[in-house]
Amino acid sequence: xxxxxxxxxxxHADKKDTAIHAVNxxxxxxxxxxxxxxxxxxxxxxxxxxxxxxxxxxxxxxxxKIDSVEMTKLKPRELYKARTKIGMIFQQFNLMPSRTVFQxxxxxxxxxxxxxxxxxxxxxxxxxxxxxKENAYPSELSGxxxxxVAIARALANDPTILLCDEATSALDPQTTGSILQLLKDLNKxxxxxxxxxxxxxxxxxxxxxxxxxxxxxxxxERGDVFTIFSDPQHTVTRNFVRTTSNLSKIETLIKDDSPMxxxxxxxxxxxxxxxxxxxxxxxxxxxxxxxxxxxNIILADVEIVAGAMVGGTVVIFNGPRERINxxxxxxxxxxxxxxxxxDAGA
Amino acid sequence: MPxxxxxxxxxxxxxxxxxxxxxxxxxxxxxSGVIIFIFGLIFGIIxxxxxxxxxxxxxxxxxxxxxIINLFRSIPxxxxxxxLMPLSRWIxxxxxxxxxxIVPLVFGATPFFSRQVESALAQTDKGLVEAALSMGxxxxxxxxxxxxxxxxxxxxxxxxxxxxxxxxLTAMAGAVGAGGLGDFAIRYGHDRNMIDITWVVxxxxxxxxxxxxxxxxxxxxxxxx
Numbered sequence: 295x296x297x298x299x300x301x302x303x304x305x306h307a308d309k310k311d312t313a314i315h316a317v318n319x320x321x322x323x324x325x326x327x328x329x330x331x332x333x334x335x336x337x338x339x340x341x342x343x344x345x346x347x348x349x350x351x352x353x354x355x356x357x358x359k360i361d362s363v364e365m366t367k368l369k370p371r372e373l374y375k376a377r378t379k380i381g382m383i384f385q386q387f388n389l390m391p392s393r394t395v396f397q398x399x400x401x402x403x404x405x406x407x408x409x410x411x412x413x414x415x416x417x418x419x420x421x422x423x424x425x426x427k428e429n430a431y432p433s434e435l436s437g438x439x440x441x442x443v444a445i446a447r448a449l450a451n452d453p454t455i456l457l458c459d460e461a462t463s464a465l466d467p468q469t470t471g472s473i474l475q476l477l478k479d480l481n482k483x484x485x486x487x488x489x490x491x492x493x494x495x496x497x498x499x500x501x502x503x504x505x506x507x508x509x510x511x512x513x514x515e516r517g518d519v520f521t522i523f524s525d526p527q528h529t530v531t532r533n534f535v536r537t538t539s540n541l542s543k544i545e546t547l548i549k550d551d552s553p554m555x556x557x558x559x560x561x562x563x564x565x566x567x568x569x570x571x572x573x574x575x576x577x578x579x580x581x582x583x584x585x586x587x588x589x590n591i592i593l594a595d596v597e598i599v600a601g602a603m604v605g606g607t608v609v610i611f612n613g614p615r616e617r618i619n620x621x622x623x624x625x626x627x628x629x630x631x632x633x634x635x636x637d638a639g640a
Numbered sequence: 641m642p643x644x645x646x647x648x649x650x651x652x653x654x655x656x657x658x659x660x661x662x663x664x665x666x667x668x669x670x671x672s673g674v675i676i677f678i679f680g681l682i683f684g685i686i687x688x689x690x691x692x693x694x695x696x697x698x699x700x701x702x703x704x705x706x707x708i709i710n711l712f713r714s715i716p717x718x719x720x721x722x723x724l725m726p727l728s729r730w731i732x733x734x735x736x737x738x739x740x741x742i743v744p745l746v747f748g749a750t751p752f753f754s755r756q757v758e759s760a761l762a763q764t765d766k767g768l769v770e771a772a773l774s775m776g777x778x779x780x781x782x783x784x785x786x787x788x789x790x791x792x793x794x795x796x797x798x799x800x801x802x803x804x805x806x807x808x809l810t811a812m813a814g815a816v817g818a819g820g821l822g823d824f825a826i827r828y829g830h831d832r833n834m835i836d837i838t839w840v841v842x843x844x845x846x847x848x849x850x851x852x853x854x855x856x857x858x859x860x861x862x863x864x865x
Contacts, residue, residue, distance in 0.1 A: 348774055350770060350773055350774060370778070371778075374776040374777070374778050375776060376776075377773070377774060377775065377776040378775065378776035380774070381774075381775075382771070382774035382775075384767055384770070384771065386765075386767050388765070388767035388768055388770065388771035389771075390768055390786070390789075390790055391790065391865055392789055392790050392792065392863065392865055393789075401772070401775065401785070402775035402776060402777075431865040432865075433865055444771075447775070448774075448775075450775075451775075451776070457774075
């Protein structure tokens, strides 16, 4: 279990006294076996926060406990030992260019005979499915292959925790998918606790069950991923959710004054967002029939998040205003969030 | 070989002295080179790890070393040669000949090599250091297993450049009675206007520089992946 309590980390941008709070009083508990996402735009402090877990950054104040051991109080030797049980992978992979794949994975192995090292490295390479590249140098590998080697290296000393700092941000979507799948498998197979730092909502949506959203050094929202996605409370979170959704394209269309979004008098454009885990009801056609109005779908986007559906549509209502209002009330009663985007008169 | 006697009359008459000069230059280069290598490497590493943001950040150590290196780098070598004579007498027992010039050579080239090592180590990706620390490496392990190992190629290049610039310094040292090729060229080639000796010394130095450069480049390339 990782327990962070009231972590504060300041950086001094220049020689003056203006300190920047990279992490400002953050408390966070991550349970064993979780895949926990920490999302935020760059500069939100998430990388600093995750480095406080293995003390690559020493917090100015606060407590870092891993399996009830207070990390900040360890002596240097003890800290080095503790770090071998916390694997870490990076956006830029950070493989040693002068070492082969084998030598990279063997780097953290100590107090072992040559044969033991050989066996361990081969097992690890098999685990991440890259055995055939044993004697290649990192410069000969693709990004996805490099990250697999980095994962093997991070797992060399049987850690219980794996920290992933933007581990897929330098990879194409397909490779990202395969690395995320690998992380998911490792989580299941080894019971590994995984902390995922990312600015890509897609990643969180894909593998995390729980997540925290960071902004300006603070956690502004946290909880299970489905709730964060379906019902984001904070503006920053909403912006994040929108980045992964087609529904955000409507703002671009409006800005470009596209003919698609030109309203006739009396029409109303709204975003309908499903908050419930069940969107199987024929909500559009039902409301259209029931209230005798036209509902024109401009955009629609439904996704699977944490095993449940999340999404919504952008629609234009056309009909007498009183009936449109009744339709909106009906949606609200069905736990659908209705945001009016544009209204061409009542 | 009679042709050589016609082509290089003055040199051929002083062949034993010429060989000795070559030997002296090599001797100066080797002795001071080894000492410079050791100190330069140590200082370069200390600069790298103690600088702000380094793995063993230490402001006083960094500032003092940084200033001392700047101080010695800004003194022209010819002045250093004479200024360090008393120190040389104290350490080596003499201020002339090969023994006497080792001290000023070391003081003259160590700061240069330290900077070269510092900039070679600075090329090491910070991410590698971070990765090593995250795997439980101690700062000393990071120095030996990451910094030195991963910047082997730039360090070899730094050694090459230092050996070559050291060759220039040993020639200058000839002016204060150190012997060697510089002294040989000045005494005969310049003072007595024996042009053939100047040309041969130049040719030998060009050859020496080329060989060092070639070996250095080959080793550096072999260590780049």
